[in-house]
Amino acid sequence: MDRPTAGTASPSALPAGVSVELRQLRSDVAARWAQVMITNDGETDVTVGPLHVDDPRFDGSAGRINDRESTVRAGSTVAIPVQLPPVACPAPDEATGTVTLEWATTDASGTATAPLTDPLSFVPPLHERECRALALAATAAVSISAFTPSPAGQPADLTLTVAPTGEGAARIEGIHSTNLLTWSDHPNVEHPLGIDIASGGAEPFDVHLPMIPLRCDPHAVQEDKRGTVFNVDIAVDGEPGQIQLAASEEMRGRILTWVGQWCGFPH
Known part of the structure; x- marks a missing residue:
């Protein structure tokens, strides 16, 4: 035919x-x-x-x-x-x-x-994850707010800011390593946070995470797509799930530069 x-x-x-x-x-x-x-x-x-x-x-x-x-x-x-x-x-x-x-x-x-x-x-998972993030945002705004680089061999500081709204209850269980970054005190696993957010309101506060590169092969940085996107385990009104927190493009660039310096990549 x-x-x-x-x-x-x-x-x-x-x-x-x-x-x-x-x-x-x-x-x-x-x-x-x-x-x-x-x-x-x-x-x-x-x-x-x-x-x-x-x-x-x-x-x-x-x-x-x-x-x-x-x-x-x-x-x-x-x-x-x-x-x-x-x-x-x-x-x-x-x-x-x-x-x-x-x-x-x-x-x-x-x-x-x-x-x-x-x-x-x-x-489907994007929709579920982002709706869960919106539910969390009604209780608290959670963001990657700062990054402070470090010399080679020492952990950098990745800062999360949590700003409760005073509405509803939630819990932030922990934040996972990525394919590029991990935690000096909990390498290769989830960093426990255990933050409870209750209704009634509270002042914003920061959480400081000691971060190191998970790997030091140059192509991992050159080909990075997801290295600064972190999975975070949460529960909103008792319903567990996961959201993603991504570094801004400007912060992503600074983190990748730091990884190269920390790992001693040639200029």
Whole structure:
């Protein structure tokens, strides 16, 4: 059977042979990006213009980051990054998103809306984790607020700031090592915190964590994607779970520079 060409597609449907899915790369996590993967198994090149992703688990549409067109050659796949909006809570962790995109070939064009598969199932845990973080934020704002580097052989100081709101109760159980960083007094494991936050309010306070590199191979720093994103075990209203705390881009740069100096990488 002959495969239909893209030109025979309905203007409201994807061109023949084109499929879409949503993925998140390790390098996308801190910036909360995702990639709309467009695969063209048809026989005609397809140009993709504006697009957006809609999903009931997010509060608004995820729009294309780069305002330009992309050509998806026949037999190829193109990744188009989108900025994820804040999560919508409450909402079911399991749902199906859609992508709406403008497309054109040499002899046809249209605007299509299609279901967007999530083959790695990254959205459900992201939604659950970020809704849990919002629940914690209603009780206390928790952030990585400072980083003080150290000489080689000595621990640096990573500072968490906890600012209770006075509403609700929560507990911060501990913070985990990353693939790049660990704790001098609890290497390779979770650093216990045991912080109880009660309703009624309290002054903000800092928690100082003695941090050292977990590894000193240069490629681990050069290829770092997740080394400054920390998993934190919490419980809100008695419900346990995990959130993520990420260093800012500016702080991430300073931490990676410190790791290189601490490990004695050549300049």
